[in-house]
Amino acid sequence: MLGIFIIGKLGRNGTSQLPAPVGVFIGTPDDKKMSGESFDSYNEGGRISESNANEKNLNSNYFKELVLDLIKLYESQKDLVKAATLITDIDELVAKSGISALDERWETLTLCLANFDCEANKFFDMIATVSLEGTKHGFENGNLIVQLLTADKYWGTDNVIEFSKAVKYVNDGVQEKSDKIKQAWQEIVSCDGKCKERTTLNLEMIELLAKD
Incomplete structure (x- = not known):
């Protein structure tokens, strides 16, 4: 769509500000509940998910583990025993959180998993949440993952403004990361939303960010 981006700082002042996530990519799967709300209703300063006492005990490692388990589940759907084990583990992790946004998104994903053949975008919704x-x-790399998936969502669409904001945020953010993460991002950019490895490349970068 926009050709090859060169990795390097973007912007006039060399700083990166988080663009407001848009659309219905994240949040509750209940369309009636989300009527009139946008992606940024879950952003800082917006609506905060309901929680219980368990949420106070959560740390970045909890969210990293959950992201990595979701990637494993996507890749293991055809292995029913392994998938069933991961589903059980993830279900316990989600229940532990007491975060309603996770409960709701997980419920949507499990419906998709009924045939153990769920498409990547459903997993991306859960990972972004x-x-x-x-x-x-x-979870310091949480916003990078959200914006990476926002860029993927709008790659090749007419929503050039939100796409560009997300690309700029990720491109700026990876400058302080490892060479592996920079290379993973460059491969996504080179793919330009058109290559057959598109999903795999995004999952690989998400995994690197979760382990960083």
Whole structure:
């Protein structure tokens, strides 16, 4: 769509500000509940998910583990025993959180998992929700993952403004990261939303960010 981006700082002042996430990519799967709300209703300063005492005990490692387990589940759907084990583990993790946004998104994903053949975008929705909630608990790369998936959502669409904001945020953010993360981002940019490895490349970068 926009060709190849060169990794390097973008912007006039060399700083990166988080663009407001948009659309219905994240949040409750209940369309009636979300009527008139946007992606940024879960952003800092917006609506905070309901929680119980368990949420106070969460830290960045919890959200990293959940993201990594979701990636494993996506890749293991055809192995019913492994998938069933991961589903059980993830269900326990989600229940532990006491975060309603995670409960709701997980419920939607499990419906998709009924045939053990769920598409990547459903997993990306869950991963983005986990990452955004994680930013409230010290998950430093949570916003990078959210914006990476926002860029993927709008890659090749007419929504060039939100796409560009997300690309700029990720491109700026990876400058302080490892060479592996920079390379993973460059491969996504080179793919330009068109290559058959598009999903795999995004999952690989998300995994690197979760382990960083």
